[in-house]
Amino acid sequence: MVRWEPGTPERLQQAALELFATRGYEQTTATEIAQSVGLTERTFFRHFTDKREVLFLGQDVFNQAFLDGVEAAPAQAAPIEIVASALESAAALFPDERRDHSRTRQLVIEQNPALREREAHKLRSLAATIADALRARGIDDPAATLAAESGVTVFGIAFTQWLRQDEQRSFGTITTDLLRELQTVARGTGA
Known part of the structure; x- marks a missing residue:
């Protein structure tokens, strides 16, 4: 068995994604995921509480990226x-x-109700985290919550657009375009 190689969680995640995509989420076990990269089921469970969580590896990094952006914004910036x-x-x-x-x-997630719920929970938690960070910057509610929820909505729409087969724009370009559209809608000047 392969042990103590760096990047074990990432290898397990990649293996799980491949197995879920080819065999289906429900038909794939944690043991099969671990064995596909030469590890044991026990090793799998050292890194993940269940097979669902393997798809959500990096949640802390994801949240921190948003928080870093909140922190990097100028002191007098609007929400x-x-x-x-x-x-x-x-x-x-x-x-x-x-x-x-x-x-x-995303295809694996969309095919399973429990995974869709876990993804929705991830985004709800992200909105709460951003709202807390905005309040810590002195932005009161409801502005903090509105801005955070709007940002997560923009993220979700941008992600969906970015995944389209014919989409060529970068993720950053899509979010910038959508924020501009949101501001147009908020001003009431949209078509």
Whole structure:
């Protein structure tokens, strides 16, 4: 058995994604995932509480990217400008070379109700985290919550657009375009 190699969680995640995509989420066991990369089921469970969580590896990095963007925004920035900074920071996690991986992951998630719920929970938690960070910067509610929820909505729409087969724009460009559209809608000047 292969043991103590660096990157074990990432190898397990990649193996799981491939197995879920070819065999189906429900038909794949944690043991099969571990064995496909030469590890034991016990090793799998050292890294993940269950097979669902293997698809959500990196949640802390994901959240931190948004928080780094909130922190990087200028002190006097408006709430939506802070959210724009957060989205710009998070866009770095979605380079074009990850698009195919993200498409496969999203397809697996869309095919399973429990995974869709886990993904929705991830985004709800992200919105709460951003709202807390905005409040820590002195932005009161409801502005903090509105800005955070709007930012997560923009992220979700951008992610869906970025995954389209014919989409060529970068993730960052898509989020910038969508934020501009949101501001147009908010001003009431949209078509």
